[in-house]
Amino acid sequence: MPNARTHDAITFMLAAPAAAAAYAATGHAAAAVIVGVSFLFGGLMFGPDLDTVSRQYSRWGVLRFLWFPYRSFFSHRSRFSHGLILGALLRVFYFAGVLTLLAFVVAYLYASYTGGRLPRLNDISTVWQPIGRFVHSYLGGSEFYLLAFVGLWLGAASHTFTDLAGSFIKTGKVAKFL
DSSP states (O other): OOOHHHHHHHHHHHHHHHHHHHHHHHOOHHHHHHHHHHHHHHHHTSSGGGGSSOHHHHTTGGGGGGGHHHHHHSOTTOTTTTOTTTHHHHHHHHHHHHHHHHHHHHHHHHHHHHTOOOOOTTHHHHHHHHHHHHIIIIIOTHHHHHHHHHHHHHHHHHHHHHHHHHHHHHHSSOOTTO
């Protein structure tokens, strides 16, 4: 398998062509920027190797504890971490869920400490509403979410395709995590 330095180099090399393809497909520079930045984030920080102690995992610094349950639950190079279809989608849902849970726990602890009102389950949606309003007002709403996901998926897919190529070169077989 290629090492982390090789994966990073490939991510940097392919970010500009991904952004150019987004510009060619949409005709909007903002779309190219969203896909390019999401591609870099997807390849460098949000890729398939978050299921093990890796460079991607280490880059999260003090926040890497957020990925410990993910690492514990998924085995390395499974269809759920490295899979082209499920990998990025599961990481997006996992990360959104962890951030929501973390925000709820922080609000709960703060309310408990200060004697304020303890959060209720319907308060979870309230946490995400300002973010949604910002995205819809300033970033284009649904198009932003789609473009960001495409960039994340492409960044992670470049990692998976690199692993597939490495496996094929060594064994002559396509890896099972497609």
